[in-house]
Amino acid sequence: MGATPVQAAEDGRVNRDKLRELIGRMTLEEKVGQLFVMRVYGHSATAPDQVDIDHNLEEIGVRSAAELIAKYHVGGIIYFAWAHNTRDPHQIADLSNGIQKSGLQQTTPVPLLISTDQEHGIVCRVGKPATLMPGAMALGAGGSTSDARRAAKIAGAELAAVGIRQNYAPVADVNVNPANPVIGVRSFGADPQAVAELVAAQVKGYQSGGVAATSKHFPGHGDTATDSHTGIPYIHHTREQWQELDAPPFEAAIAAGIDSIMTAHIVVPALDAAEDPATLSPPILTGILREQLGYDGVVVTDSLGMQGVRTKYGDDRVPVLALKAGVDQLLNPPDLAVAWNAVLAAVRGGELTEARLDESILRILELKARRGLFKQPYVTHKGVDRVVGTRSHLASADRIAEATTTLLVNEGGALPLSRRRQPNLLVVGADPASPSGSTGPPTTVLAKALTELGFTATALSTGTAPTAAKIDEAVAAASGKDAVIVGTYNVAAGSAQSTLVSRLAATGVPVVTVAIRNPYDVAQLSGQKATLAAYSWTDVELRAAARVIAGKAEPEGRLPVPVQRADDPTRTLYPIGYGLSY
Structure with missing residues (x-):
């Protein structure tokens, strides 16, 4: 598809002089564009x-990705499933190649850095047949x-195969607040050192797989209920608490050679007395991240369309203030024309210098060079077929998932369920919107997995807030069953999900609950004979839970967060590390 503009990397080594020459050929407009990921x-x-043309015209003022690149010279594009970017692997590869061709046809040819949020679990943009x-x-x-x-x-190898070279993962937040509405199971847990070890492992994994890893959300989004x-979430940790609780995973990511770090739209008064969001905070991004922690890689904002960064300042000020704070990449502004022109005006007016832009652009181009984009920006269908969703990758996913399911309650050895006479099961519960790539609602997926393991299983969706009529229907359906499996989803005190479980338990039919998101559900439930934590409702985790229920796999998982008592949240019901075995 044509030669690359500059041999900026050879055998993994970045040629900074060549990159500086490339920057020197850019117009101011091209430099501003390099800072944006859209x-x-x-x-x-x-x-x-x-x-999609209509959406693009309405939101961006262009018809296509090619027009976006030609008009704004953007340095990167982020893929979303809802934007119809990720239909299937071959299509994604073709889209990536088309984007790269458009970038290399500019007056100053530069490959683009294509990114996405592929955290796995509940946040995925690329679905099946990817692993x-x-x-x-x-x-x-x-x-x-x-x-x-x-x-x-x-995961990194499969993303790279379809042309995605920057992944906004792993999450480095330490989830110490059970009420956290945005992080929760996206975090590795509540123990800073354990989280740090897993973050470092994933950084090395993603980057050895061929994509830039991005630890997020700096300086730590784990202790908020907003x-x-x-x-705008406020984190009220002291600086000492931040150093002890929030910093270790980011320090570990930096030590592991992380390519990029994403900022958080959170206020931490102990780290910035001005109470600016961290994304716009020089004391946090320059003072702590750059100077204290010694990080000199790419800093990317969280989406600039989020309310946490837009409330205090207007959309025209946010990108300028972010760059002044120490950011390199400006992610997904709500109005690109406003943001792009604001940065351009700030340079022309002297608020930002062109040299400041050059610092960020050099970091961005170095990342692109390290990820091989100057050497080989294009991908092939043959490469996709060789890597994406292979039998060995899928087998690895199932094996890894088997070690994660956690058994919290098992009265009288209720689990594993006997399969001696093909028991008749009812699977009910919450059916939240399926993560990308799921083959169906959780109740359906779980019932199918149990049926394939030798049970007779019927699915009945009761929802995250079951009505009295739906609860009555579930109770009636439980009659004559050997057991009822209930998928629970973020159960609150006194919720209808709790009523569903207690009503089913009152029938005398053994009830097994499976927490398909946060493991804290168990504290709000009563009457069940057994409780599992699956941590997500993706197929791979539901299949693993089914194998544990059937006794085909041991429940090897151990709680990575504590579960507090419902009647006294100051007391622990189940500590970190808790988990039963068969």
């Missing part, structure tokens, strides 16, 4: 569907750094 709708770089791994908290329950590294290496998508 969404774009469509499965094709040049010929998206009409609905989907257990999420972070599940890996935390498994406790194996070798499994965490293997999972990331497989979602930064919709508000």
Whole structure:
């Protein structure tokens, strides 16, 4: 598809002089563009569907990815499933190649850095037939750094095969707040040192697999009850608490050679007395991340469309203040024209210097060179078929998942369920929107997996907030069954899900609950004979839970977070490391 513009990397070594020469040929507009990573709708770089053209025109003022690159010279593009970027591996590869061709056809040819959020577990943008791994908290329950590294290496290799070279993972937040609405199972756990070890393992795995890893969300989003998508979270840790609780995973990521770190739209008064969001905070990004921790890699913002970064300042000020704070990449602004022109005006007006832009651009180009984009920006269908969703990768996912399922309650040895006479099971519970790549709602996936293991299993979705009528229906359906499996999802005190479990238990039919998201559900439930924590409702984790229920696998997982008592949250019901065995 044509020669690359500069041989900036040979055998993994970055040629900084060549990169500086490339920067020197850029116009100011091209330099500003290099700082932005933008969404774009469509499965094709040049010929998206009409609905995607309409979205692009409305939100960005262009028709396609090719027009976006030509107009704004963006340095990167982020893929989303909802933007129709990730239909299937061959399509993703073709889209990536089209984007790279557009970048290399500019006056100053530069390959683009294509990114996505492929955390695995509940956050995935690329679905089947790609290999989907257990999420972070599940890996935390498994406790194996070798499994965490293997999972990331497989995931990284598959992303690289379709042209994605920057992954916004692993999450380095330490989830010490059970009420955290945005992190939760996206975190490896509540123990800073255990999280640090798993973060380092995944950094090495992703980057050996061929993609830039991105630890997030600096300086640590684990202790908040506010979602930064919709508000401004405040973290009230002292500086000493931050150093003890939040810093270790980021320090470990830096020591492991992390390519990029993502900022958090959170306020930490102990780290910045001005109470600016960390994304816009010079004391946090320059003072702590750059100077104290010695990090000189790429710093990327979390999405600039999130409310946590937009409330205090306008959309025209946010990108300028982020660059002044020490950011390199500006991710997904709500209005690209406003953000791009604001940075351009800030340089022309003297608020930002061109030399400051050059510092960030050099870091970005070095990352692109390390990831091989100057040497080989394109991918092939043959490469996709050789790497993505292979039998060995899928087998690894199942093996890793088996070590994560955690058994918390098992009264009278209720589990494993006997398969001697093909027991008749009812599977009910919450059916939240399926993560990318799931083959169906959790109740359906779990029932199918149990049926394949020799049971007769019927699925009945009761939802995350079952009505009285739906609970009555489930109770009636339980009649004559040998056991009822209930998938629970973020059970709150006095919730209808809790009522469902207690009503089913009152029938006398043994009830087994499976927490398909946060493991804290068990504290809000009563009457069940057994409880498992699966940490997600993806196929791979539900299949693992089914094998544990059937006795085909041991429940090897151990809690990576403590579970507090419902009646007294100051007391621990189950500590970190708790888990039963058969």
